Amino acid sequence: xxxxxxxxxxxxxxxxxxxxxxxxxxxxxxxxxxxxxxxxxxxxxxxxxxxxxxxxxxxxxxxxxxxxxxxxxxxxxxxxxxxxxxxxxxxxxxxxxxxxxxxxxxxxxxxxxxxxxxxxxxxxxxxxxxxxxxxxxxxxxxxxxxxxxxxxxxxxxxxxxxxxxxxxxxxxxxxxxxxxxxxxxxxxxxxxxxxxxxxxxxxxxxxxxxxxxxxxxxxxxxxxxxxxxxxxxxxxxxxxxxxxxxxxxxxxxxxxxxxxxxxxxxxxxxxxxxxxxxxxxxxxxxxxxxxxxxxxxxxxxxxxxxxxxxxxxxxxxxxxxxxxxxxxxxxxxxxxxxxxxxxxxxxxxxxxxxxxxxxxxxxxxxxxxxxxxxxxxxxxxxxxxxxxxxxxxxxxxxxxxxxxxxxxxxxxxxxxxxxxxxxxxxxxxxxxxxxxxxxxxxxxxxxxxxxxxxxxxxxxxxxxxxxxxxxxxxxxxxxxxxxxxxxxxxxxxxxxxx
RNA sequence: GGCCCCUUGGUGUAAUUGGUUAACACAUCGCCCUUUCAAGGCGAAGAGUACGGGUUCAACUCCCGUAGGGGUCACCA
Numbered sequence: 285x286x287x288x289x290x291x292x293x294x295x296x297x298x299x300x301x302x303x304x305x306x307x308x309x310x311x312x313x314x315x316x317x318x319x320x321x322x323x324x325x326x327x328x329x330x331x332x333x334x335x336x337x338x339x340x341x342x343x344x345x346x347x348x349x350x351x352x353x354x355x356x357x358x359x360x361x362x363x364x365x366x367x368x369x370x371x372x373x374x375x376x377x378x379x380x381x382x383x384x385x386x387x388x389x390x391x392x393x394x395x396x397x398x399x400x401x402x403x404x405x406x407x408x409x410x411x412x413x414x415x416x417x418x419x420x421x422x423x424x425x426x427x428x429x430x431x432x433x434x435x436x437x438x439x440x441x442x443x444x445x446x447x448x449x450x451x452x453x454x455x456x457x458x459x460x461x462x463x464x465x466x467x468x469x470x471x472x473x474x475x476x477x478x479x480x481x482x483x484x485x486x487x488x489x490x491x492x493x494x495x496x497x498x499x500x501x502x503x504x505x506x507x508x509x510x511x512x513x514x515x516x517x518x519x520x521x522x523x524x525x526x527x528x529x530x531x532x533x534x535x536x537x538x539x540x541x542x543x544x545x546x547x548x549x550x551x552x553x554x555x556x557x558x559x560x561x562x563x564x565x566x567x568x569x570x571x572x573x574x575x576x577x578x579x580x581x582x583x584x585x586x587x588x589x590x591x592x593x594x595x596x597x598x599x600x601x602x603x604x605x606x607x608x609x610x611x612x613x614x615x616x617x618x619x620x621x622x623x624x625x626x627x628x629x630x631x632x633x634x635x636x637x638x639x640x641x642x643x644x645x646x647x648x649x650x651x652x653x654x655x656x657x658x659x660x661x662x663x664x665x666x667x668x669x670x671x672x673x674x675x676x677x678x679x680x681x682x683x684x685x686x687x688x689x690x691x692x693x694x695x696x697x698x699x700x701x702x703x704x705x706x707x708x709x710x711x712x713x714x715x716x717x718x719x720x721x722x723x724x725x726x727x728x729x730x731x732x733x734x735x736x737x738x739x740x741x742x743x744x745x746x747x748x749x750x751x752x753x754x755x756x757x758x759x760x761x762x763x764x765x766x767x768x769x770x771x772x773x774x775x776x777x778x779x780x781x782x
Numbered sequence: 783g784g785c786c787c788c789u790u791g792g793u794g795u796a797a798u799u800g801g802u803u804a805a806c807a808c809a810u811c812g813c814c815c816u817u818u819c820a821a822g823g824c825g826a827a828g829a830g831u832a833c834g835g836g837u838u839c840a841a842c843u844c845c846c847g848u849a850g851g852g853g854u855c856a857c858c859a
Contacts (some may be wrong), residue, residue, distance in 0.1 A: 297859045332858055397857075404856095413784040414855060440857055458787070467785050467855085475857040482859050506786055506854045529788080536851060567794065567807095575796045575806050594795085597852065601793045604808045614821085653821035664819095679818090726817040733818065741819035 290322035290496045294355070295486065297329040298340035301547035302347040304600065305501060305531040305539055308565040312528060313499045314353045315566075315588035322496070326358030327489060330371045331479045341369075347548050351558045352581060365493040370485050377480035380488050380518070381441045381473055389517035390473055393421035394432050394439045417442065417470045441474035443483075443510060443517075451509040456497075456526040456590045463509045471510045483507060487514040490523055499526045499590070502597075503538075526590050529569045530597040539600055551605075555628075555657040560609035568598040578611055610656035621648050624658045632662055634669040646751045650743035665742055668751065671760055672738025675768055677775060679740035683730035684772045689765055691721055691728045692735060696758045707750040714746075735764035 294310040296302070302310075317324040326348070328341055345359060357363030367373060384390035395403075400417070407415040422444060424432075432439065445468045453461040473484040480488075490498060505527045515522050531539040539546060545554070551561055563579050570593045579587070613621070622644055629635060647668050651661055662669065698713045699705065705713070714732070718725045729745050736757055742748055749757050 295859090299859080329859060335858065393857095400857085408783090411783075415784095416855090438857095461786070463785075469855075472857050477857080479857085481857070486859090501853095502787070503853060503859090527787085530853070532852080534793090538853075564794095569794095571795050573796075573798090577795090577807055596788050598795090599793060601808075604794065607808055610821095651820090654819065683818090724817070729817060739819095743819085744816080745818080 288496060290317060290320050291325060291494045292317050292322065292497050292499055293325040293327050293490070293493065293495050294353075295327040295329050295489075295500075296344060297332065297335065297482075298337060298344055299335060300337045300340045300343065301549055302344055303539075303546055304548055304551070304561075304565060305546075307351065307548050307561070308531060308568060309499065309501055309528060310348065310353050311562055311566060311584075312526075312570070312588070312590070312593070314355075315584050316497065316499060316590055317356075318585040319588050323356040323363075324353075325363070325493060325495070326355040326361075326368060327493070328359060328369045328371075329482060329485065330369055331482065331485055333477060333479065343549075347552075350552065351548065351562055370480070370489065373485075373489065374478060374480070376492070377474065377484055377488055378478070381480070381484065384443075384473070384514075384517055385441065387517065389444050390441050391422050391444055392424075392429055392433070392439045393417075393442045393470075393472075394424075394437050395421060414467060414469075419444075419470060422470075438476045440472050440476055442470040443473055443513065445470055445510075445513060451512050453505070453508050453512065453525055455505075456524060457529070457593050457595060458505070458527060461505065461508075463506075465509075468509050468513065471507075483510050484514065487511050487518075491515070491518070491520045495523050497524045497526060497590075499528065502527045502530050526593065528593060529595055531568060532597045532599045534599055536597070536599065538597075544600075544602070555659045556605065556609050557612050559612045560605065563612065564605045564608045568600065569593055578608075606656055613656065613658065614652060618645060618648050618652075621652075621658065625661050628659050628662060629669075632659075634662065637669060639669075643751070646747075650747040650751060654743065665737075667737040667739070667742070667748075671763065672736070674738055675734055675764065675771060676739045677771060679730070679734050680768060680771055681775050683734060683740065684768060685727065685731075687721070687723070687727070688731040689769060691717060691723070692731055692761050692765060694721070695728055695732065696761050699754050699758060702754060705750070705754050707746050710749045711746045731768075732761070735768065736760045 292313040294306075294313050296306050296310075314324045316322070326345075328344075330336070330341075341359065348355070355361065357365070358368045362368070370377075381390060385392065395417075403418060404415045421429075421442070445465060448465055451463045451465060451468070453463075455461060471483050472481050474480055489495075508525060508527075512522060533539055533543040535543070537543075545551060548561065552558075559580055562581060562584070563577075566579065566584050566588075567577065570588070572587050572592065576587075622641060625644055625648065629637070629639070647661060647665065651665055655661055655664060694717045695714060698717060699710070702709055702713065714728050715725055718728055721727075730740070733742065733745050733748065734740060736752060737748060743751075752760070
């Protein structure tokens with residue numbers, strides 16, 4: 285397969301949502317394909333009828349589209365090796381299972397679930413190293429098997445694991461992994477309902493779909509020997525394997541729902557950028573020799589290699605994700621942020637406000653360095669969208685002085701004389717008032733900020749005042765002057781009482 | 783428990799594949815800048831590479847053992 289263009293696949297089972305670990309697997313597959321001019325295929329592993337989830341496939345595809353991992357072949361994008369739903373390939377698996385049976389590499393098994401359970405319990409009680417099927421049905425005579433079949437007895441098909449050499453996996457990430465054959469169970473290939481198990485289906489499909497590299501999570505490593513036995517039984521050339529390290533919870537167990545968000549859509553809903561998610565997840569188990577950290581998708585395609593994927597599992601550290609998200613957000617064009625902010629606003633309580641683009645752009649400019657998420661433009665500075673509903677008491681306590689009322693009155697008086705003040709005009713006016721009152725500018729800056737925004741933090745005051753505009757500033761300060769002195773008075777009272 | 787995988791600061795990783803004061807980033811702390819908060823700049827603390835043996839002039843890098851963690855042992859994927 286050395287000269288062939290690689291064909292890789294992401295083969296999730298549609299359980300409802302895309303797991304971030306799945307996203308990382310999909311990404312590595314995608315990057316490997318794009319890097320090497322190959323094809324990235326999406327195959328739906330829906331062979332478990334019990335786990336059918338309505339709408340799961342659509343949701344999965346939607347999420348994949350959202351992050352921008354476009355597949356070359358898959359559902360709704362037929363190539364020449366479809367269908368891409370395993371549930372639509374049942375006859376293919378059946379045919380292949382029959383072929384295996386004919387060659388003695390598989391056999392029908394009529395054992396009941398009860399017997400199997402009992403067998404397993406007995407083996408466990410006997411403290412056998414490993415519970416395995418006892419091959420009872422392998423020794424059924426041809427006649428018995430035929431009889432059972434014609435009687436319509438429920439049955440499954442099992443892989444017939446024979447003795448022989450150790451099974452060796454050559455893996456790009458883990459080099460060489462070796463298993464003795466006695467640890468390999470006679471794996472179920474076809475279930476009673478006629479559906480194949482993962483093991484049969486993935487081998488048959490990977491071969492038929494021309495998959496050259498199987499890139500998947502480490503949880504598959506121990507079942508890979510079964511797959512290799514199947515390839516051998518069919519006489520097929522093995523694909524190259526690459527088993528990826530797991531994504532972990534903070535306690536180093538496999539990343540799970542219980543310990544935080546696990547679905548890509550959860551992160552999307554929280555406002556993470558797709559660029560940040562991909563960038564972050566790419567770094568969980570892979571790095572460049574320079575240890576660079578900021579990448580967009582094109583960078584990743586250029587730099588990625590499976591050889592630099594490493595072996596140990598990685599903890600999914602949200603703090604770092606947050607930082608990467610902020611980095612990506614700051615590098616975006618203001619116009620792009622504007623569009624995202626509009627979407628965010630449309631879903632907020634300010635959805636009925638009519639806000640001009642120039643106004644939003646001013647906010648974006650002023651807040652850019654202060655936000656890590658688009659929604660923070662709203663959450664961190666609601667005062668751009670509504671008048672303060674309260675005033676931060678700790679700020680009042682610290683910044684509101686006896687002369688604040690007087691200074692602010694003088695300031696708005698001065699402002700009222702200005703015609704279309706620029707940002708600089710707001711500054712000049714404020715400094716004039718300070719000079720005339722023979723006090724520092726801070727004496728006005730801080731009260732002006734709380735009075736107009738209700739809080740003590742935010743962009744530069746002159747930005748704040750300019751963006752709000754002269755009229756609004758005057759209204760807000762007048763409003764504030766009616767209530768802040770009372771708050772201050774109350775705070776002073778409390779102080780005396782304690 | 784059997785089998786398999788893994789092990790560099792709290793976290794993600796780097797270390798020209800045996801020669802570095804073990805590097806970078808996130809997080810933390812401090813200082814500077816800004817009369818706010820961030821961002822940014824500078825700096826600090828934090829691992830001597832899980833542990834123990836070897837091999838070697840030299841080991842994070844090779845070998846053996848131990849420990850710890852994880853994965854897997856379904857008619858789920």
